[in-house]
């Protein structure tokens with residue numbers, strides 16, 4: 480036995496207490512290494528944020544979360560063969576057995592107002608590693624109290640889940656902007672006992688209590704100077720999108736008009752499971768992306784790959800997603 484071996488042996492056998500402490504330490508390190516290699520999609524780092532300027536507006540995109548969401552053909556192209564969906568994915572360097580859906584609320588600081596577009600999952604999403612909006616805002620230098628207006632593009636759970644935190648408004652100084660048709664649909668008691676019942680209950684809990692602070696925006700109405708709403712119905716009954724304009728720069732927040740950067744943009748007519756009125760949603764997709772591709776303006780889609788900003792180029796039956804580069808840095 481060498482001196483060194485002897486030392487190790489003495490240390491290990493020196494006391495029962497040390498042995499008990501040493502074992503969990505080794506297990507903890509092993510567990511840490513395991514977590515590290517699994518690369519959890521919402522791993523414990525600050526949420527991703529991305530800041531850029533649109534004229535005089537500061538835009539901050541915040542990643543509320545992301546999650547693997549199963550077989551792509553069970554959500555997108557549900558009126559197509561699985562082979563057709565797989566072929567398009569493969570041609571675009573994407574796997575055919577799973578896809579990642581991301582969630583990107585947006586903060587727009589106009590200099591007068593701090594406007595939040597959609598609120599992510601909020602507390603109910605945190606058990607799955609989502610609901611990180613407020614944490615991401617903090618990383619970007621904003622507090623919930625800074626928000627003066629919350630705009631709800633529509634009232635699905637990944638957009639209104641974060642309106643309330645423990646039953647209280649998460650953004651205590653904010654007023655709200657939403658579409659009347661969307662509000663009326665989700666708060667209507669006729670939704671009880673239908674597939675929309677879960678959404679109905681969430682709207683009753685998170686949106687209805689704020690009714691006296693909500694401004695219902697008509698098609699073309701202004702949230703503030705330079706930010707206007709536009710009807711884009713179909714994904715949900717009153718789904719709206721928003722155009723930002725400042726100093727001759729533009730960005731269209733397309734919300735959930737298209738929900739996959741390949742499957743929904745290249746094939747806008749393919750049916751999507753989450754589009755409540757499938758033909759109206761397809762018509763809105765073509766209308767909105769014809770507009771942004773013809774006008775060559777940038778768009779930000781809530782479920783596009785983070786930071787969720789890009790351009791749509793007309794291509795074949797649809798559009799090709801071209802991610803933003805340095806266009807807004809010059």
Ligand SMILES: [Zn+2]
Pocket residue numbers: 635637638735781782
């Ligand atoms: Zn959504």
